[in-house]
Amino acid sequence: VDTTSAFWAKTNKYLMSTGVPFSPVIITKAQGTRLYDASGRSILDFTSGQMSSLLGHSHPEIVETVQQYVSQLDHLLSNMITHPVVDLAERLAKIVPAPLEKSFFLNTGSESTEAAIKMAKLYTGNFEIVAFAASYHGLTQGAGSATYSAGRKRGGPVIPGQLAFPAPYAYRSPFRKADGSYDWETEMDFGWSMIDRQSVGSLAAFIMEPILSTGGILDPPEGYMKRMFAECKNRGMLVIMDEAQTGVGRTGQMFAFERDGVVPDILALSKTLGCGLPLASVTTTVEIERGCTEAGFLWLTTHLNDPLTAAVGNKVLEIVERENVCNRATERGAQLREGLIKLQEKYWCIGDVRGRGLLQGIEIISDAQTRAPGSELGQAVSDRAMACGLSCNIVNLPGMGGVFRLAPPVTVTADEIEEGLRILDEAFNYVLK
Numbered sequence: 001v002d003t004t005s006a007f008w009a010k011t012n013k014y015l016m017s018t019g020v021p022f023s024p025v026i027i028t029k030a031q032g033t034r035l036y037d038a039s040g041r042s043i044l045d046f047t048s049g050q051m052s053s054l055l056g057h058s059h060p061e062i063v064e065t066v067q068q069y070v071s072q073l074d075h076l077l078s079n080m081i082t083h084p085v086v087d088l089a090e091r092l093a094k095i096v097p098a099p100l101e102k103s104f105f106l107n108t109g110s111e112s113t114e115a116a117i118k119m120a121k122l123y124t125g126n127f128e129i130v131a132f133a134a135s136y137h138g139l140t141q142g143a144g145s146a147t148y149s150a151g152r153k154r155g156g157p158v159i160p161g162q163l164a165f166p167a168p169y170a171y172r173s174p175f176r177k178a179d180g181s182y183d184w185e186t187e188m189d190f191g192w193s194m195i196d197r198q199s200v201g202s203l204a205a206f207i208m209e210p211i212l213s214t215g216g217i218l219d220p221p222e223g224y225m226k227r228m229f230a231e232c233k234n235r236g237m238l239v240i241m242d243e244a245q246t247g248v249g250r251t252g253q254m255f256a257f258e259r260d261g262v263v264p265d266i267l268a269l270s271k272t273l274g275c276g277l278p279l280a281s282v283t284t285t286v287e288i289e290r291g292c293t294e295a296g297f298l299w300l301t302t303h304l305n306d307p308l309t310a311a312v313g314n315k316v317l318e319i320v321e322r323e324n325v326c327n328r329a330t331e332r333g334a335q336l337r338e339g340l341i342k343l344q345e346k347y348w349c350i351g352d353v354r355g356r357g358l359l360q361g362i363e364i365i366s367d368a369q370t371r372a373p374g375s376e377l378g379q380a381v382s383d384r385a386m387a388c389g390l391s392c393n394i395v396n397l398p399g400m401g402g403v404f405r406l407a408p409p410v411t412v413t414a415d416e417i418e419e420g421l422r423i424l425d426e427a428f429n430y431v432l433k
């Protein structure tokens, strides 16, 4: 019996397409940094699942926590508060900078974006939300309105009051000084002049990722965030920091915003906090909590403050602190980056290498002189890498070459990094020859 064609026949008959093509591999087991198909072939997972499995797949302590809680305390009426939930809120309060202090827990990144935006609107009494023009904050209706890197033109009007700000894309920014360096100050002046002209005087918040990941691994230059926060403050806006992918140590610091010496008004975590399980958090200050409550904030979803996933969150943070995950991300990230720069020296089609810690990107070009975007070339390399045993995600935005996102779990070994780099090398070699 050809079980593979039977599987795809069943898939195509019953599983609805959501607009994302299905991967050709059928994974039956995921363990640590590796995925396996039924024949036992292994694929290195350099995307941490959907950028979530920070500590690798099926980390034994997380498996144990799930087993314990699923049989002891799985899920309750949403207003019944349990120990794991309060413990997680306390743990978060201890690792976020003051005055951030109070948290609540949800399931997904989209949900935490929805809640954060709603809070900013209630607290400020305003309704306009600014986001980078290459942002990704989710695809539910409100979050999707603040997302510019995916499918924006489909699905009808977005929620009113959405304004876009130029993303800090140093590699292709038209704002350059005479010496060729990225003139982000002038770009930011331009961005705010556009916002101030378009705003109807109701600016509520700027929602941002500290490194735009789905937007092509855009890491703002040092100094950028400090000035950005000051501009928001001058306009009475809140800053919502979405650390879905960057939070909990991946970039080498517990939170990526810490590099810039800024403190957001609202912090949203998701993917990495649950390490592959559905857990998200929203953290804010006592003052903003009070303002939202007085203005009538209401949030009550089925899995609000669920004990099972909160117990997982506690375990993730315990491991992250105990095993000094930030240092590991810095060390393995430096190794990965060094290897990518060597590939850039070898292959003309790698235009740029960028990122921080274990969130690295390489942008593919189709012409070394003009740096024209090379989306098809990137896809061919990515397909070949997958065929050779490396899963890495590629994002394509208009006007940008395909960008490989490399974000292996922080538990990745030095040997696994070398193996991944070797496969990438083979894939580039194969496609370019």
Ligand code: PMP
Pocket: 107, 108, 109, 110, 111, 113, 136, 137, 138, 139, 209, 213, 214, 242, 243, 244, 245, 270, 271
């Ligand atoms: N914010 C960021 C920065 C993300 O990368 C994502 C997911 N790619 C989301 C929010 C949305 O999260 P989810 O898909 O869990 O709703």
